[in-house]
Amino acid sequence: MTQLAIPFLLMRGGTSRGPYFRRSDLPEDLDQLSNVLVAVVGSGCATNVDGVGGGTAVTTKVAMLSPSSRADADIDYFFAQVSVEDRLVDFAPTCGNILVGVGPAAIEMGLVPVSGDKTSVKIHAVNTGALVEAIVETPDGRVNYEGEAAIDGVPGTSAPVALNFLDVVGSRCDGMLPTGVAIEQIQGYDVTCIDVAMPMVIGRAKDFGITGYESADELNANEALFARMEAVRLEAGRRMGLGDVTKSVVPKFGLISEARGAGHLNVRYFMPWKCHPSLAVTGSQCIAACALTPGTVADGISRPIAPSPAVVVLEHPIGDMEVTVTYERQGDTLRFIAAGLIRTARLISRGDVMVPEAVLSAPKLAVAGT
Known part of the structure; x- marks a missing residue:
C-alpha cells in the first residue's frame, strides 16, 4: 500500500x-x-x-x-x-x-x-x-x-x-443575540442563544435536572441529559439561522450555575456530544458575554462583574479560566468589544x-x- x-x-x-x-x-x-x-x-x-x-x-x-x-x-x-x-x-x-x-x-x-x-x-x-x-x-x-x-x-x-x-460578535450568526431576544423557551426550557466567538445555547443547570457541579465523566454517562440538550440544540440551531445542525458541532451547549469559589459563574461546556474536560477558549468568551448581558439566563446566577475592562472568572470541571473583557453598556444594551486570555x-x-x-x-x- x-x-x-x-x-x-x-x-x-x-x-x-x-x-x-x-x-x-x-x-x-x-x-x-x-x-x-x-x-x-x-x-x-x-x-x-x-x-x-x-x-x-x-x-x-x-x-x-x-x-x-x-x-x-x-x-x-x-x-x-x-x-x-x-x-x-x-x-x-x-x-x-x-x-x-x-x-x-x-x-x-x-x-x-x-x-x-x-x-x-x-x-x-x-x-x-x-x-x-x-x-x-x-x-x-x-x-x-x-x-x-x-x-x-x-x-x-x-x-x-x-x-x-x-471582532468576535456574530461569528456565524446575525449579531450577538441572533434570535433577537435574551431568553426564549425551547422544549420548555429557558435558554439564551448567543454568538460571541462561538455560537452557543446556554441554559441553567438546575433546569436541566443537574446541579452543575458534576464531573465531566458523570455528565458523559447521563444519556437522558444529552437527549434533552440535543433536542433543544437542534431547534436553537434553526432559530439562530444555522439550519440543520444534526451533524454539526455548532452551536455548542453550556449549562451554568452559581460559582462555588471566587469565580463569577460555574460552567459545564458541551462539545456538544461530550462534556469538555475544562472549558473552550471561544466558549469562555461567549459565556462571559452572556453574564454581562442583561436579561439572559445568567441573571441571578452570575456575580456582579466590574466595569470594563473586567476579568471574568469562570469555574469549570478542573479549575478556573480568566477572561479579560472590554465592553460598553448603554442601559440594557451591551457592546462587546474584545476579550483577552493568557494560555500556553x-x-x-x-x-x-x-x-x-x-x-x-x-x-x-x-x-x-x-
Whole structure:
C-alpha cells in the first residue's frame, strides 16, 4: 500500500492537541481533505489507534495555516474538528485552544518572522472570520516554550501566549443575540442563544435536572441529559439561522450555575456530544458575554462583574479560566468589544504523518460547515 508523507507539527494548544499543517500541503478539495484528515486522526475507532488522534474530542482537532488573504492579518487559520468514531469532519466551528498554538506553529513553519523577544502574530480565523492577535515569546530568535504560566487542565508550566480576540460578535450568526431576544423557551426550557466567538445555547443547570457541579465523566454517562440538550440544540440551531445542525458541532451547549469559589459563574461546556474536560477558549468568551448581558439566563446566577475592562472568572470541571473583557453598556444594551486570555502551547513533535494514497479517491464523507 503506497502512502503519502505530509509534513506536520504535533502541538498542544491550551487544553487541546492536534496536528498543524501548511494548508498548501493538503488537498484543496474539501472532500479529499476530509478523507485525508480522517486518516491522519484515525477516526472510526474509539482509540484512534490507526492515527495520531487521542480518542477524545479535544485531541482530534486539526489546524491548517497559510499566509493570510487579509491585509490586517499575517496568518489564515483554517480549523477542522474530526470526530473520534464517526468519520465526520466539521469545518463550521473554530477552536480557541488550538488557536493558541497557531502563533508558535506559524513561526516554526517560517510563515511569520521573529520580530524581537516577543513576536505579534495576527491571525484570521477562516471558519468564523474572527481576528485574533497572539503574542509569542521569541527570545534568541526562536519560540520559547518554557515559563511559569500555568493553566488548569495542563500539567506543569510553560511560556505564556497572550491572545487578544477582536471582532468576535456574530461569528456565524446575525449579531450577538441572533434570535433577537435574551431568553426564549425551547422544549420548555429557558435558554439564551448567543454568538460571541462561538455560537452557543446556554441554559441553567438546575433546569436541566443537574446541579452543575458534576464531573465531566458523570455528565458523559447521563444519556437522558444529552437527549434533552440535543433536542433543544437542534431547534436553537434553526432559530439562530444555522439550519440543520444534526451533524454539526455548532452551536455548542453550556449549562451554568452559581460559582462555588471566587469565580463569577460555574460552567459545564458541551462539545456538544461530550462534556469538555475544562472549558473552550471561544466558549469562555461567549459565556462571559452572556453574564454581562442583561436579561439572559445568567441573571441571578452570575456575580456582579466590574466595569470594563473586567476579568471574568469562570469555574469549570478542573479549575478556573480568566477572561479579560472590554465592553460598553448603554442601559440594557451591551457592546462587546474584545476579550483577552493568557494560555500556553507546546511543540510535541515534528515530521511527516503518513496516510494511504487511496484516501484521495475514497468515497465522500459527511462534511459539515461547507
